[in-house]
Amino acid sequence: MGGARRWSWRDAWSWLGLNLGRRAGLVAAVGLLLTIVLGLGVTLLRFQTSNASYLNANDPAQIDNHRYEHYFGGDLIVTMFTMDRGFTVNDLFTPANVAAFERVQAALHKDPSVFSVMTPLDAVTLADRLLAEPPGSVDPTATVAFHLLFSALQREPSAKGKAVLSAYLASSLGQLDRVPPDARQLADPAWVEVLLHNPNGTLRAASEAFFPNDGHAAMFIFLKGHQTIAQESAAARTVSRIIDATHFQHARTLVTGVPELLRTINDYLTGGFITLGAIAALVMAVILLLLFTVRWRLLPFAIVAVGLVWAFGLTGYFHIPLTLGSIASLPVLLGVGMDYAIQLHSRVEEEVVLDRAAHPIQATARNLGPALLVVTFDCVFAFVSLAFSKVPMVRQFGWLLVVGIVAVCVFSIFGTLAVLGVREYRSPTRGRDFSRGFLSRLAVRLGKVSPRAAVPLILISGVILVGGVAVEGHLKMETDPIQWIDPSAPTVRAMHEVRAGIGSDNYFQVLVSTDHPYSDQTVDFVDQLSRQLFARFPHELYLGSGMVNLVSELTDLPGVQPVPPTGAQVREVASLAPPDIRRTLVANGGHELGIVFEAKTATLEPLTPVVDDILHDVHPPKGIQATPGGIALVGVGLIDNLQASRSLLTYLAVLFVGLFLAVRLRSVWRSLLSLVPVVIAVGIVALATWALGVQLSPMTAVSGPLVVAVCTEFTSLMLLRFVEERARGLDPAAAMASTASRTGRAFMVSGLTAVAGIAVIASSSWPLLRGFGVVVGLNVAIALVCALVVLPPILVWAERNCRNVVSRGLTAAVQETPRTGGRPPSSPAPSRQPVVDPHAEPAVPLSRILTGVRDD
Incomplete structure (x- = not known):
């Protein structure tokens, strides 16, 4: 031994x-x-x-987006209305269609995942209220819209600008005179023409987000923030089901947006996961059998x-x-x-x-x-x-x-x-x-x-x-993101069609928080921020949409120096806005203001400098803060x-x-x-x-x-x-x-x-x-x-x-x-011979192995 x-x-x-x-x-x-x-x-x-999968909880982008979604909701579903041949957006507001918009809005509000629903009807309703004469008055210049124009005329510093505004006022009054007071109803395409178009026939900038051209209109459904893919997928199915079941005269509808994209991803995750595994298994089995x-x-x-x-x-x-x-x-x-x-x-x-x-x-x-x-x-x-x-x-x-x-x-x-x-x-x-x-x-x-x-x-x-x-x-x-998924998927085709129809399916949002709601200082900052971003990134962004922007765009005319509205004017317009528009753009009594930019680019990378600009180059006055938000921020x-x-x-x-x-x-x-x-x-x-x-x-x-x-x-x-x-x-x-x-x-x-x-x-x-x-x-x-x-x-x-x-x-x-x-x-292969029992006792006794020692 x-x-x-x-x-x-x-x-x-x-x-x-x-x-x-x-x-x-x-x-x-x-x-x-x-x-x-x-x-x-x-x-x-x-x-x-969900967004929680993409960014850390302490990531600044996640924090900013979380705050934005708290006030203004999360991902956006867009419904595009494409007018039938021979019809324009002026023909969208028939009595049947107005009732359909109201039914859709009410049905969507019953979904617990929906935050707000802004319809084309909301947009023309606001325009109608802005042009509505006060009770007992027959003076069109007494309307809110004309008050805004007269205020801009008084504050316009240049003689050239005053002349342009004066001419626009005169032509606008002439445009109103062509529609008798008793015909100023949404069911009348002539009145809708006044609400949506300038006297020269161009679409009004204030309604451009809803009516980008005469052949298309858009409805925006914002879901609640911080939702899982299952919740957003369910909401996307609900929206599609309700819209598809609703008939709109003279128009066809198409639903798309980030939740639809997430629904496509979710469906592929649950089905494609198994499919790819089965294909891999089949290929491997063939390799084993053959080789x-x-x-x-x-x-x-x-x-x-x-x-x-x-x-x-x-x-x-x-x-x-x-x-x-x-x-x-x-x-x-x-x-x-x-x-x-x-x-x-x-x-x-x-x-x-x-x-x-x-x-x-x-x-x-x-x-x-x-x-x-x-x-x-x-x-x-x-x-x-x-x-x-x-x-x-x-x-x-x-x-x-x-x-x-x-x-x-x-x-x-x-x-x-x-x-x-x-x-x-x-x-x-x-x-x-x-x-x-x-x-x-x-x-x-x-x-x-x-x-x-x-x-x-x-x-x-x-x-x-x-x-x-x-x-x-x-x-x-x-x-x-569209280039990540199957190009033949209905979601992809829908997004491409929406891009062609209304110009964008990608949105970028900014949250402005202020200690002084509806102050002139706050309104001036929001107006300047929107114009500054649009000027710096003309190939990436359209001009922003928000409550301040909406009021400002009512007086934006070529040849006129932009003059920010006053805080009182923004407050007045906000009070007239339909509830869903107000909820989507103003929160916390005016302390929080949202700006939504349509992105001209479908890719996320070009939006990176926009985010950097807001974070590093925007310097708001004391008591005001501007932060980016929305799914585009998360994607960037x-x-x-x-x-x-x-x-x-x-x-x-x-x-x-x-x-x-x-x-x-x-x-x-x-x-x-x-x-x-x-x-x-x-x-x-x-x-x-x-x-x-x-x-x-x-x-x-x-x-x-x-x-x-x-x-x-x-x-x-x-x-x-x-x-x-x-x-x-x-x-x-x-x-x-x-x-x-x-x-x-x-x-x-x-x-x-x-x-x-x-x-x-x-x-x-x-x-x-x-x-x-x-x-x-x-x-x-x-x-x-x-x-x-x-x-x-x-x-x-x-x-x-x-x-x-x-x-x-x-x-x-x-x-x-x-x-x-x-x-x-x-050397030659050995001849065949029986092998020794593979389960015979090992050369080393088991007891020795378990005790940690053995004989040499």
Whole structure:
């Protein structure tokens, strides 16, 4: 008897490999129970696509938007009225249509998600009140509208401006005289013509938001703020149902807006999530059937299917919400989990067929189990980098992947070893030498690059990395939300039609808070702010709409210097405004004023300087504050945060994985060697994206860490298998040849399934997901090729010329006796013969393992 040595982790893996198959009944019962319990967690999964998913609660943009929505509501639904041929907006207010507007407004107010409903009827009603003569008076100049014009005339500083105003007053009186007093009803198109048009026939600026041209009108439904996607989706359905069920004479309607967009996203989340997973599963099953030449070829698929139940069950129990980015998690977890199961399955048959191992399940667990833990932590540390994102939904996506990859890894190891343990005990595999198969020979051929090319390859990888970093700041992101979803979706067609009809479907809002409601100072500031923003950003914004703007626009005439209205005038007009207009533009007794700008741009990025201008270049008087708000502000903040963190997350993932490998492999050099293919893949895709001018989608902000995770999985497994072959006494070249021939099949099949699992997203009809699938799939494919082509010569060169830097210090931990059935890859395959019972007692007594010592 020799001296006692302490129990090691490799002994634990041996014990695990023995008992998973030997106690199959108990393992199956426990596994089934855990699967049922964790499966119940899937019912707790919730989709979340609200503003809370896009920005942190303490983000200034989120705070400003939260405050705006508190006073003036949240997202906007727009209903566009398109007049029939031969009719104009003057014909929209028939008695039947007026009744229809009133019914629609009353019905929508019953929906608890609706904040306000501003109809075209509200707009003409206000105009009618402004031109209404006081009771008992027949003097048209006594109306509020003419009082505003006379006030502007008195305050107009220039003689030219006074002349223009005087002429406009005279022509306006003539316009009124053409409609008899008893005909001044909304049912009369001639009176509506007066309400909506200037004497020269142009549409009045004060009503332009509702009537952008003679052929179209708009109705605005603001939903309450701080709602979930489910609430907004339900509200969007209610609005569509009510509008579609209402007939308007001489016009057809079209409903669209952000809530409609969110409803489309929600429907795709609930349906597309399953569809993409099913497509990925089908593609992977085909790859396994065609290329994975083992018994029970679809076993990895079944193993991963149960692993995904564990993954998403734990996600539900941890209350990690699903977002749009979560769609990408299913193919990623499928691909990585499939790799685990394929590697284990292939290794078991390698131990049986090639090495005639006495205990193949134990040998597989002992030799491959530790490596799979290493690559699992590779993935975990890569995904943890997503926790440093400024965007909540990216962080939630990261934690979903962390929980999911651990669950998939655990079940892939336990499930595969247990099932194959039972199979090998009852029906031992009698396969042929797969190391001479097509995939293995291809892997050997790909890795035959001369070791002398190692240094140039390392230098090239550095150049590629530097180049990729250099162009990162020049990559463009698609910021038009409509371009993110299926272009054939009805929502997209509707938004395009609305843009063509009324000029915009994108809105930007500003909240002005004042300690002095309806003061001249407050009104003057709001008026100047609106004009200033419009002057500075003429290609991004139309002139703002608000209570102050509405009064100011009543006297805005070409050739007349703008004169802000007085606070008293704004208060008077506000008192005449229909309730929904007043509620949408004025709150808290006039302390809060809202300004709504229609955006000329459909994309979010051009609005960034507008936000910056309000935050940094607008200096209101004491007691007044101006802050941006609305969904456009949230979108701008989201894009800014995604762009700022895109490259950071990638390099954090590389750093975290590199540090982990340096500690786990006890060598900085081994860590750096593992990362060479990764940086090549990341750099090449960045350069290609820049050179081709491809616009990235917001989801590509999370692609970097995914690529790092999947790529380091390949490289770490290859490096550790190379070390294992070196521990058996093979020289570097022979060790690499043995690694390629024995693992080539598993690497090729698992690589293809990983690429397919991710690239299947490219089959999505949504550009947002399709671009992500293409970019990430291309990254992974390049990394797989680099792992098979670039890494082998580098490992061989480093081992030969740097004093065994790859294996030094690790071979003792994986020291193996020479293979009893092994032979060089070029030797003939052994004849078939029965294998030893895989569940025979291990060479190390179980009691010794549990007590921590054993006999040498």
